[in-house]
Amino acid sequence: MRNLTINGERLWASLMELARIGATAKGGVCRLAASDLDGEARRLFIRWCEEAGCTVTIDKIGNIFARRPGRNPALPPVVTGSHLDTQPTGGRFDGAYGVMAGLELVRTLNDLGYETEAPIEIVAWTNEEGSRFSPAMVGSGAFTGVFELDTALATRDNNAPNLTLGGELERIGFAGPAPVGGRAVAAYFEAHIEQGPILEAAGLPIGIVTGAQGQRWYEITVRGQEAHAGPTPMPRRRDALVGAARMIDAVNKIGHAHAPYACATVGFVEVSPNSRNTIPGRVFLTVDFRHPEDAVLTAMDEELRDACAVAAATQKLDVDVKEFWYFPPTPFEPRLVGKVRDAAAAQGYPHQDIISGAGHDAVYMARVAPTAMIFVPCVGGISHNEIEDAKPEDLTAGCNVLLNAVLDTADSAG
Numbered sequence: 025m026r027n028l029t030i031n032g033e034r035l036w037a038s039l040m041e042l043a044r045i046g047a048t049a050k051g052g053v054c055r056l057a058a059s060d061l062d063g064e065a066r067r068l069f070i071r072w073c074e075e076a077g078c079t080v081t082i083d084k085i086g087n088i089f090a091r092r093p094g095r096n097p098a099l100p101p102v103v104t105g106s107h108l109d110t111q112p113t114g115g116r117f118d119g120a121y122g123v124m125a126g127l128e129l130v131r132t133l134n135d136l137g138y139e140t141e142a143p144i145e146i147v148a149w150t151n152e153e154g155s156r157f158s159p160a161m162v163g164s165g166a167f168t169g170v171f172e173l174d175t176a177l178a179t180r181d182n183n184a185p186n187l188t189l190g191g192e193l194e195r196i197g198f199a200g201p202a203p204v205g206g207r208a209v210a211a212y213f214e215a216h217i218e219q220g221p222i223l224e225a226a227g228l229p230i231g232i233v234t235g236a237q238g239q240r241w242y243e244i245t246v247r248g249q250e251a252h253a254g255p256t257p258m259p260r261r262r263d264a265l266v267g268a269a270r271m272i273d274a275v276n277k278i279g280h281a282h283a284p285y286a287c288a289t290v291g292f293v294e295v296s297p298n299s300r301n302t303i304p305g306r307v308f309l310t311v312d313f314r315h316p317e318d319a320v321l322t323a324m325d326e327e328l329r330d331a332c333a334v335a336a337a338t339q340k341l342d343v344d345v346k347e348f349w350y351f352p353p354t355p356f357e358p359r360l361v362g363k364v365r366d367a368a369a370a371q372g373y374p375h376q377d378i379i380s381g382a383g384h385d386a387v388y389m390a391r392v393a394p395t396a397m398i399f400v401p402c403v404g405g406i407s408h409n410e411i412e413d414a415k416p417e418d419l420t421a422g423c424n425v426l427l428n429a430v431l432d433t434a435d436s437a438g
């Protein structure tokens with residue numbers, strides 16, 4: 025390990041300048057995928073990459089690759105990055121940190137006149153958040169063959185169904201010419217804020233991410249009978265919302281039953297007709313289950329289906345439980361994880377192993393290339409929130425670890 029260090033002040037300044045694009049009054053960022061603001065952030069990123077001597081390629085789903093050449097152009101690049109899109113009430117660091125850390129790494133190598141053996145690429149993946157266009161992680165998913173390109177491009181805006189991801193990318197000038205996928209990747213590293221409370225509570229600047237939790241996402245539709253809230257006696261009701269409420273409670277209990285690692289969330293509920301004097305005839309809701317072990321996810325799946333069937337039967341309702349997305353637990357590549365650990369040790373940073381509770385582009389990349397992640401703490405463990413915050417010294421530490429892990433990989437390639 026060479027133990028080089030990045031310029032922490034420059035990293036922070038880049039993050040703060042980027043955060044101005046889509047800045048919210050409460051100090052956060054709203055920069056939805058393929059919006060005008062996303063386009064603006066992308067153009068700033070590209071300008072910075074080109075100023076740093078990188079060659080930029082944009083693929084058909086808008087993923088941006090900025091390449092710094094290596095001594096041996098025949099070698100596949102070591103790739104690092106994350107995403108520039110945010111949640112509607114997102115923060116300044118989720119995604120942005122990984123992309124800006126990649127840029128800072130390249131700028132540092134330029135300052136040092138350091139030539140790596142393999143090329144290095146910084147990547148900004150399209151639509152990681154999945155907020156405006158669902159599902160999440162569509163750019164990396166299309167790149168790794170998880171999603172068909174045409175299907176991904178046809179994804180509709182959740183609030184404006186006449187708009188597609190492909191159309192919006194075209195509109196902001198980021199439906200690129202390059203084919204999606206098929207680029208050789210020697211290794212993929214992603215630095216990210218933890219988005220949870222573990223590192224901060226332990227007082228550690230670095231998390232060595234050994235893998236990601238598995239996830240099961242569901243869409244549940246409960247159907248009863250719309251009826252007038254006045255003349256309809258209680259025993260005759262088929263109230264879809266009452267059934268849904270019992271299902272929501274069951275989801276929470278399932279999460280608690282598989283403590284400490286299980287997470288179980290209902291985050292979206294749609295009641296129709298959503299009128300104060302009409303008994304709800306239909307409820308649509310989503311369920312998000314997470315756990316590092318597949319066997320436990322399977323048990324949670326069975327418990328969910330049982331609970332929904334019981335709640336529906338009790339209230340004389342119909343229920344449809346549809347699995348929307350399944351994501352197996354993903355272990356990262358031990359050799360690459362070891363490089364992250366070595367880099368943290370070489371820099372003298374206290375660290376611990378950690379499992380990622382959130383999905384990341386790295387989780388899809390792990391399907392096609394050796395992959396590892398670096399976590400840094402965020403204040404209060406809060407993310408997907410405008411108050412999301414991180415300490416400059418922790419961001420610097422994570423970027424230093426990234427730099428040395430990437431260098432060690434790029435120089436030992438070939």
Ligand SMILES: [Zn+2]
Binds near residue numbers: 107118119216
């Ligand atoms: Zn993110």
